[in-house]
Amino acid sequence: MVDKIIIENLSLQYADGTESLRGINLSVPEKAVTVLFGPAGGGKSTLLRCINRLNDLTEVRASSGRVLIDGKNILDPEADVIALRRKVGMVFARPVVLPLSIRGNLTYGLELAGEKRRSKLDEAVERSLKLAALWDEVKDRLDDPAIALSGGQQQRLCLARSLALQPDIILLDEPTSGLDPISTGKVEAALQELKKEYTIILVPHSVQQAGRTSDYAAFFLQGELIEYGEGRSLFTAPKEKRTEDYITGRFG
Amino acid sequence: MKGALPINRHAAQRVGFTAITLMAIATVLPIVAVVIYILIQGLPAISLEFLTGFPHDGMRAGGILPAIIGTIYLTVGTAIFSVPLGIAAAIYLSEYAGDTPLTRTIRIAIINLAGIPSVVYGLFGLGLFVLFLNFGTSILAASLTLSIMTLPVIISTAEESLRSVPQAFRTVSISLGATRWQTIRRIVLKEALPGILTGVILGLERAAGETAPILFTGAAFFLPRLPHTPFDATMALPYHLFVISTQVPEMPIQIQYGTALVLLVFVLTMNLIATVIRSRARARRQW
Amino acid sequence: MEKSLNWREFVITRLIKASGYSAILFVALIFFFLVREGIPTFKEVEASSLLNVRWYPIEGHFGILPLITGSLIVTLGAGLVAVPFGIGTAVYISEIAPRWMREILKPLVELLGGLPSVVLGFLGFLVLSPFLRAFLDLPTGLTALAGSLLLGGIAVPTVVSVAEDALDAVPRAYREGAWALGATRWQTIWRVTFPAARSGVLTAVMLGVGRAIGETMTVMMVTGNAPVLAVKLGSLFSPVRTMTATIAAEMGEVANGSTHYHVLFFIGMVLFLISLGVNIAASSVVFRAKKRAERILS
Numbered sequence: 001m002v003d004k005i006i007i008e009n010l011s012l013q014y015a016d017g018t019e020s021l022r023g024i025n026l027s028v029p030e031k032a033v034t035v036l037f038g039p040a041g042g043g044k045s046t047l048l049r050c051i052n053r054l055n056d057l058t059e060v061r062a063s064s065g066r067v068l069i070d071g072k073n074i075l076d077p078e079a080d081v082i083a084l085r086r087k088v089g090m091v092f093a094r095p096v097v098l099p100l101s102i103r104g105n106l107t108y109g110l111e112l113a114g115e116k117r118r119s120k121l122d123e124a125v126e127r128s129l130k131l132a133a134l135w136d137e138v139k140d141r142l143d144d145p146a147i148a149l150s151g152g153q154q155q156r157l158c159l160a161r162s163l164a165l166q167p168d169i170i171l172l173d174e175p176t177s178g179l180d181p182i183s184t185g186k187v188e189a190a191l192q193e194l195k196k197e198y199t200i201i202l203v204p205h206s207v208q209q210a211g212r213t214s215d216y217a218a219f220f221l222q223g224e225l226i227e228y229g230e231g232r233s234l235f236t237a238p239k240e241k242r243t244e245d246y247i248t249g250r251f252g
Numbered sequence: 253m254k255g256a257l258p259i260n261r262h263a264a265q266r267v268g269f270t271a272i273t274l275m276a277i278a279t280v281l282p283i284v285a286v287v288i289y290i291l292i293q294g295l296p297a298i299s300l301e302f303l304t305g306f307p308h309d310g311m312r313a314g315g316i317l318p319a320i321i322g323t324i325y326l327t328v329g330t331a332i333f334s335v336p337l338g339i340a341a342a343i344y345l346s347e348y349a350g351d352t353p354l355t356r357t358i359r360i361a362i363i364n365l366a367g368i369p370s371v372v373y374g375l376f377g378l379g380l381f382v383l384f385l386n387f388g389t390s391i392l393a394a395s396l397t398l399s400i401m402t403l404p405v406i407i408s409t410a411e412e413s414l415r416s417v418p419q420a421f422r423t424v425s426i427s428l429g430a431t432r433w434q435t436i437r438r439i440v441l442k443e444a445l446p447g448i449l450t451g452v453i454l455g456l457e458r459a460a461g462e463t464a465p466i467l468f469t470g471a472a473f474f475l476p477r478l479p480h481t482p483f484d485a486t487m488a489l490p491y492h493l494f495v496i497s498t499q500v501p502e503m504p505i506q507i508q509y510g511t512a513l514v515l516l517v518f519v520l521t522m523n524l525i526a527t528v529i530r531s532r533a534r535a536r537r538q539w
Numbered sequence: 540m541e542k543s544l545n546w547r548e549f550v551i552t553r554l555i556k557a558s559g560y561s562a563i564l565f566v567a568l569i570f571f572f573l574v575r576e577g578i579p580t581f582k583e584v585e586a587s588s589l590l591n592v593r594w595y596p597i598e599g600h601f602g603i604l605p606l607i608t609g610s611l612i613v614t615l616g617a618g619l620v621a622v623p624f625g626i627g628t629a630v631y632i633s634e635i636a637p638r639w640m641r642e643i644l645k646p647l648v649e650l651l652g653g654l655p656s657v658v659l660g661f662l663g664f665l666v667l668s669p670f671l672r673a674f675l676d677l678p679t680g681l682t683a684l685a686g687s688l689l690l691g692g693i694a695v696p697t698v699v700s701v702a703e704d705a706l707d708a709v710p711r712a713y714r715e716g717a718w719a720l721g722a723t724r725w726q727t728i729w730r731v732t733f734p735a736a737r738s739g740v741l742t743a744v745m746l747g748v749g750r751a752i753g754e755t756m757t758v759m760m761v762t763g764n765a766p767v768l769a770v771k772l773g774s775l776f777s778p779v780r781t782m783t784a785t786i787a788a789e790m791g792e793v794a795n796g797s798t799h800y801h802v803l804f805f806i807g808m809v810l811f812l813i814s815l816g817v818n819i820a821a822s823s824v825v826f827r828a829k830k831r832a833e834r835i836l837s
Contacts, residue, residue, distance in 0.1 A: 054427055086429040096420040099443055099538035108438075109428035147538045158424075165428065265725035269635055275627035276636070279695055280644055283651045286662060337558050344559030348552070361562040363822055367746070367814040368569065369753030371783045375790070375807040379572035383795070400565050407562070433548045454653065461655025464755040464783075468790050490657045490756075497661050498760055508665070512658055523653050527646055 004030035004169060004199040005051065010065035012046060014058060021046055022223045024065070028216075030168075033191060033200045035214035035231065037207060039252050042220035044203045048171045051201070052088040053081050069169070086113060089162025093174040093205075095154035097146035102138055105146045105157060109165040124164045132160035133190045152183025159190065169199045177205040188213055207247055211235045219243045287520070290512050297510025307474065311496050312503060316511055321478055322391075322486035323460055323518065326470070329395025329482070330402055330459045335452055337399075338406030342448070345407070346414035347436055366404035370464040373401045377469035392482040394470025401465055402455040409451025413444040418539055446533030453526040461519050463490040489515040573811055577804035584798060589805075594766035594780070596789065596799045603806060608769040609683070609779035613758055616687025616775060617694055617751040622744055624691070625698025629743070632699070633706035634728050652696030660760030663689045668761055675776065681763035683779045689757045694747035701746055705739020706732060738824050745821040749814055752783075759784035782806050 005028035013020040021043045028034045036044040049055045050067055053074065066073045074084050086109065098105050106128060107121045115121060125142065129135035134156040138149070146157060155175060162170060172191075176184040191200055191213060204210040210217060214231030219240070227240045238244045245251055305315025349355040377397030387393040417440050425435040441448075463471075472485035473495060479486045493511045496503050580589075584601050591602025632644050667688065668680030675684075709732050717727040733740070763778020766785070786803050793800040 052427060054423065057423070057426065082429050082431065085427055090427045092420075092424070094420070096418075096424045098421060098424060098439060108425070112428065112430050112434055112438075145538055161428070261723050261726065265723045268725045272627050272631045272635060275624055276631035276644065279624045279628045279699075280647050280651075282692065283647055283654075286654070286659075287650075289666075290658070290662070337561060340555050340558030341561060344555045348555060349559060358559060358562050360819070360822060361566045363818045364566050364815055365562060367749045367753065367818045369755065369783055369810050369814060371755040371786045372569070372573070372753075372807045372810050372814075375576075375786065375804055376569045376572050378790070379576050379804070380568065384572070400569075403562070403565070431548055433551055457653050461653070461657070463655075463657045464787055467787055490655050493661055494657050494756060494760070497664060505665075508661070512661055515655060516658060519653055519655060520650070523650055527649075
């Protein structure tokens, strides 16, 4: 398996002292679901935000290390951040739909990139909604305000929204934490389909979700990467005691 | 005497509530009374001739058209200078500025601008625009003076409106590859616009009603013609009301009240428009 | 496409930053021009004579003391009106009024804030002063009292809106905690909510007072414009003259560059510094309260 993302010795500390990363070394294989799991404050969200450089918006006290995507270090000040963010899509924990129509949400990223052709935009809308398993439910009301959708639908819309830009990588930070089990199932099923074409990094909201969805898994504890391995083997036979304690629920 | 205590507390509450309620009514009643009184006294003076004619006989007869037009010119002039600058400054404070000593200084400066007495603005306008820059007593000088006076109102309401837009929208927009300005233009500004508009209208409403800043910078007692250029002086409703009620002997009461009514309607209409924009926006908000 | 977008964004960002700094520029400009035209006063007039009790420019008397006391007494009176009514109304709107009443009252108070001061002065001149004269049996109704009443009315909307915001900002949990302990709503308001909003209410009062000091037209039209030292209680019922009214009334008649001209600018300087002082005090109250809250919550 080719490694899409290689994280080399990444360390980061926020200015207000919350969350940090300490010397993370991690390889993310392409076209698979890599799961980052562990208790709160472990640095998982921080790591995700490094990959699409969303941390540029936050006050950071210190950072070092490299994040290579397709061999190029994206933390380099010369790197094209805008292009990066189009290649790396992100879905947040709470569904945040933009105050636009359903169609408007989906074409937002493309319009920013300068795409004006109606045919291309419509095609992207249909394609991404189908990938997110939402097309049938909304195809007749694309011009309705996105806020009118249910929570589960909104989250799938957010997934479709990042897919519309045809990224290579999709980052998901606890995407189903506010959703009911049926919606959660739909999202997880969509991810299993998507991983055939996209590299997916998922922060699950429960260990069970981690076990269900992961091809590869990484356990984070207080900013450090404790253990990494193939999903099946890590959850049935973890090598580190701390990993096993967390999985079995001895702490959390 | 155990039973006495709860009764005392509730009695105290009833008395207290009544007192406060009366206080609130006493505060608000005069406002209504003022408006109704001016309406009643001034309505008889209102006629087409009053609204479209020029004053005759030393203001004692005829109409107040030049004052109405003058106030409109001044309000528009104020808008031209203060609205773009104020909104831009608000965008800076809300979207770009960090928590630095410089930002805190800017905020203190804005609070101070808001607190400066209107007559001091008049002096400033006289010193800078009329004399130093040689604009003379003109619509231009008066508008610039009123603009600086209106700036803090526009900046603070606009900033509050921009800040009320959820931060999550910006994060999502950036994560989709937008630049900061694209995010502001497409999402933040669009959503904050009704609130900003409300603030702008309320600010301009205040500017329209002010007398002291235009006393030495643009107001004229009587002009036979309407102003042609921004360098002309102008009559204005607030100044006109002041003059005819205190400086002109044997001024018919009806014309005074009529002028007051026109000014009041001008100001209240703007207030109404702002309120309507605000409540409609609140109802249609998508967050 | 990306290139031109970047260039445009750069220019727009620069313009926005410049606009942000403009507020500082304007304050500095205002202060500069006031000083420029006001400082020459000291070349032409004895500094100490400015503190005389006679303001009679025609004969060269530039004692500003009566003007200062005039402003003070009218402002004090305005405060006595605006503080109880303003805070009371704020408490009513925020804590007691039912929702429908709130929706009526808030716009009405805002309306009061939008009324041009010249309109209030006009009514004061035509209606209030004659009424005061008849009711209180005074030689004239154009008195500090008339000014105080009207200024109080003008300051009330400022006090109400800022105080109401402060009361609204008190977390619901505070009130609920008090109710859970058996307090009546009345007791809760005065023992819990109001003290918690203390700094905001103080700010409201300061800003209201600041507004009152700075008023021009209303006082010019109803306070009688007699530059008489106002230090007795009875002064409330006689004509006075404020600093603001002095500038407004006399600026139109002075010759450019004359001593009188410079002294009027000097008075403007004094007013500027007073409002600066009030505003800095008000913001430091808020700042200190915020620091205290941060310490408590951290």
